[in-house]
Amino acid sequence: MRVISGAAKGRRLAAPPGLATRPMTDRAREGIFSALARLLPGAEVLDLYAGTGSLGLESLSRGASAAVFVERDPQALEALRRNVEAVGLGGRVAAGDVGRFLAGQTGRGLREVYDLAFVDPPYEHSDESVEATLRAMAPLLRIGGSAVVHRRSGGGRPEMPGFAPEAGYAYGTARIWRYERVAAVPCEGNP
Helix, strand or coil, X not given: CECCCCCCCCCECCCCCCCCCCCCCHHHHHHHXXXXXXXXXXXXXXXXXXXXXXXXXXXXXXXXXXXXXXXXXXXXXXXHHHHHHHHCCCCEEEECCHHHHHHHHHHCCCCCCEEEEEECCXXXXXXXXXXXXXXXXXXXXXXXXXXXXXXXXXXXXXXXXXXXXXXXXXXXXXXXXEEEECCCCCCCCCC
16 A cells, blocks of 8 residues: 555555555545545545545645544554654544544534545444444534545445535445535534
């Protein structure tokens, strides 16, 4: 796995051993980032369930100004920290549960707001769990911001109040949806 384009193009990324972390394929990332090109310069990015950090790091490589990576798995965290340091474009790693991170952000009166969010939970997360994460994350995105959701093929498109679906993509066993935030949404509790 590598950074595909931009300032860190070609930089190899470490991955934790085993199958617990499932990075998005280069082909899928290239398709997504081609669609997001206009949003990336200067964007503030939130990478939930970051794993290796490939999505946030690709964003930084392509011109995003900041990225926050949220991950709780110890092996993935180790690889993520190595990748952030090796790429050398910045980024903040938040070690811990995504639900707690989101509850802490919204509980502080939306201290941080993002232009782009990646939501890439493990496939075993239920549709209900993913939709709860999306509801909790929604207030952290600016109006006009985008969210990208990565799930296993075969499931339905996640519902996101206040967001308009922009596109859907299929890559092998992966299904990826892109949304634009079009309206204010109330803060929901911890997913």
